[in-house]
Amino acid sequence: MCVANARAQETASVPYDHNPAAGKFYDIDGFKMYTEVYGSGPPLLMIHGNNGDMSAFSKNVPYFATHYKVILADSRSQGRSLDPDHNLTFEMMADDYAALLDAMNIPSAYVIGWSDGGINALLLAMRHPEKVKRLASTGANLWPTADAFQPGLWEGEKKEYENGQHKIYITAKEKNDRKLFLLDWQEPHITLAQLHSIQAPSLIICGDHDLISVAHTLLIYENIPHANLWVVPNSGHGTLREHAEDFNRLVDRFFIEPYKDFR
Numbered sequence: 216m217c218v219a220n221a222r223a224q225e226t227a228s229v230p231y232d233h234n235p236a237a238g239k240f241y242d243i244d245g246f247k248m249y250t251e252v253y254g255s256g257p258p259l260l261m262i263h264g265n266n267g268d269m270s271a272f273s274k275n276v277p278y279f280a281t282h283y284k285v286i287l288a289d290s291r292s293q294g295r296s297l298d299p300d301h302n303l304t305f306e307m308m309a310d311d312y313a314a315l316l317d318a319m320n321i322p323s324a325y326v327i328g329w330s331d332g333g334i335n336a337l338l339l340a341m342r343h344p345e346k347v348k349r350l351a352s353t354g355a356n357l358w359p360t361a362d363a364f365q366p367g368l369w370e371g372e373k374k375e376y377e378n379g380q381h382k383i384y385i386t387a388k389e390k391n392d393r394k395l396f397l398l399d400w401q402e403p404h405i406t407l408a409q410l411h412s413i414q415a416p417s418l419i420i421c422g423d424h425d426l427i428s429v430a431h432t433l434l435i436y437e438n439i440p441h442a443n444l445w446v447v448p449n450s451g452h453g454t455l456r457e458h459a460e461d462f463n464r465l466v467d468r469f470f471i472e473p474y475k476d477f478r
Contacts, residue, residue, distance in 0.1 A: 229253075229277075231270040231287065232294055241318045243311050249295035250288045250315065254280030257348075258321045259470075260312065261287055264330030264354070266395045268294030271329060274459035279467065286324065288315060290335070292391055299387060303394055305331070305403045309338035313346050325470050326350040329455055330426075334403050337435075340413045341405075349474075351466045353420035353454045355435065356427050357405040363431045365424075376400050410438040416474040417442040418466060422450030422457070441476060443469065 237251040251269060253276055263271040269287035279285050289296040290308050301307075312335060316324060325348050328336030333355030340347040361369035375396065384390045417439045421432040423446050436444040445465065447454045455462045 229273070231273050231276065232268045232289065241315055243291075243314045243318065245301060246291055246296060246298035248288055248291070248311060248315055250286060250319075252287070253285045254283055256283045258316075258324035259283040259285050260316070260324045260326045261285060262312065262326065262328040262332030262335045263290065263293070264332050265399055266293060266392065267330075272327075272455070274456050275327070275463055278459075278463040283325070286315075286319070286321075288312070290332070292394060299391065303398050305334050305338055305398070306342065308335050309342050312339055313343040316346055322346075323348050327455070327466060328352050328355065330354045330452065331399065333420075334405075337405065337410070337413065337417075338403075340415045340417070341409055344412075344414055347415040349416045349418075349470050351418040351420060351469065352435070353462075354422070354425055354427050354452050355419075356431060357403060357407075357410075357435060359400060359402060359404075363427060365426055365428055368426055372400055407434065407438040410435065411440060413439045414441065416469075418445060418469045419443070420445045420447065420454055420462075422447045422452060422454050424449075424451050425454075426452040441474065443475075443477065 231251065234251055237253060239250050240247040241250060259279055261272045263269055268289045272287060276285050291311050292298045292303055323346050326336045326339060328350065333352035336350045336352045337355060340350055356363040379393060384393050419432060419436040419439065419442050421427050421429060423429065429446055433444065436442050447458055450457050
């Protein structure tokens with residue numbers, strides 16, 4: 216069986232987010248954070264997007280787990296990391312991931328973040344620089360205004376915000392979904408000056424048809440001191456899933472090869 220077929224079968228067979236053999240909860244600042252760990256080697260933390268869970272990385276874990284210790288976690292109020300009792304900010308989630316690495320006795324890790332996870336990766340590198348060896352951030356934005364997104368996206372979100380303002384949310388899922396929507400409607404608020412504090416070599420990624428505008432992604436790249444840029448051709452927001460083979464190979468190469476500044 217070829218390696219690609221073997222990895223495809225593993226992707227289909229591993230129940231990421233529901234694998235008792237790999238799963239564990241950690242007490243992190245008022246909630247229980249669910250994690251799963253695969254493989255061995257240098258630690259690699261993967262951070263998923265809004266209202267998602269660790270299964271977002273099902274096409275990436277089989278590749279990276281051959282030579283990294285891959286750490287998957289459900290972010291606060293998402294997946295199996297339930298937290299109905301607190302408000303939510305990106306800064307809070309970045310601090311959660313730093314606390315998780317401490318709880319796992321991991322001084323620092325490589326980091327891959329997708330969408331909201333890409334925002335968390337940037338904030339982790341800013342707020343806890345000692346925790347991040349190198350990072351790859353795909354589909355992240357710095358602020359929640361129309362210029363950060365593809366045309367029409369912000370206007371659609373504005374309608375959803377307004378339609379939900381006077382709605383009564385009854386079930387736990389409805390309340391949590393609204394909380395996660397408001398997180399992306401109201402945040403993040405990262406300045407270009409703050410990006411200058413990131414010292415970890417950073418690979419900044421977007422699709423050429425991403426939800427995040429290429430111009431906004433270029434701003435992120437230009438304001439991180441040691442950054443490379445990758446605009447993935449023929450890709451939307453899900454670069455790591457739509458182009459998994461290229462994503463895995465190129466991010467891995469960025470992590471292991473000597474870093475080069477091209478600016």
